[in-house]
């Protein structure tokens with residue numbers, strides 16, 4: 106099984122922390138949709154796997170009308186094999202939607218919504234230059250909960266000016282809606298963003314790392330107490346509601362990325378990416394040429410990547426899989442390299458799987474980097 110991901114590269118307004126590829130010039134949206142349809146046909150020619158997930162992300166795919174999304178779903182259905190059940194998700198921004206819009210989406214096959222709330226505090230939304238208000242955010246979740254069994258709420262912690270008590274308020278508000286899934290990310294400062302500029306000019310002061318850690322640790326406890334599984338470092342689900350699209354990625358399954366800046370992976374060693382430029386993308390697609398560049402991962406990089414993604418998950422790093430996929434040299438290396446982390450109880454073996462202990466969860470990425478194989 107594999108997934109297909111659409112990157113719709115348009116947003117009404119640029120959030121100050123965001124470094125995704127998007128344009129706030131909305132005029133080429135129609136052309137982009139024609140480009141997507143053409144790319145679907147070009148990709149399908151070389152794609153044997155059945156799909157179990159269709160994901161509309163971006164950018165802001167909720168700028169699209171239900172009729173446009175339906176056209177894309179139909180193009181996928183016509184060109185690809187589908188599995189028995191297919192998760193079809195669209196990311197929505199609270200300012201783009203109404204009850205009628207969300208209802209129309211549920212009638213064209215969308216069966217999962219991912220709502221970009223980020224915060225329930227107007228002051229934090231303003232600081233991040235989010236276009237919506239806290240009220241709009243709450244309304245959009247209320248409507249979604251009436252229409253969809255399966256939906257996810259996105260939140261951000263570590264926001265400058267927040268503290269543990271404001272974060273508790275935010276997360277408790279999200280839990281009030283009983284969303285079956287939450288994706289909760291730390292605010293990161295990406296190069297060339299307005300936020301990076303503000304931090305450099307001392308207009309914004311980032312939170313102390315200890316405070317961010319205390320927000321994360323409290324969140325992990327709170328979510329566990331509320332019946333959610335922390336199945337990936339930043340993702341929490343009620344039983345049966347793991348995101349199929351994201352899980353495919355973490356499990357190293359194949360995915361196809363459609364649109365500018367979208368990435369694809371064949372599930373083995375080859376990954377490719379479209380240019381992060383709308384005009385370049387469209388010019389190439391209109392000539393019937395896939396604009397993707399590609400690379401073949403060597404064993405060494407594939408091993409490091411497997412460590413990085415799997416250590417963040419609740420199923421962990423499988424020694425057996427390392428043996429089978431990369432060879433004994435790599436599993437021997439890992440067993441040796443992990444010794445100190447075992448002694449300090451930052452990780453543990455759960456049968457064949459290496460997992461991070463609860464107390465060390467916040468340090469997961471650092472532990473993974475320490476386990477990387479640096480030389481051949």
Ligand code: SF4
Pocket residue numbers: 115116118119120123124125127163164165198221
């Ligand atoms: S709406 Fe999403 S993609 Fe668009 S700028 Fe904001 S965070 Fe980035």
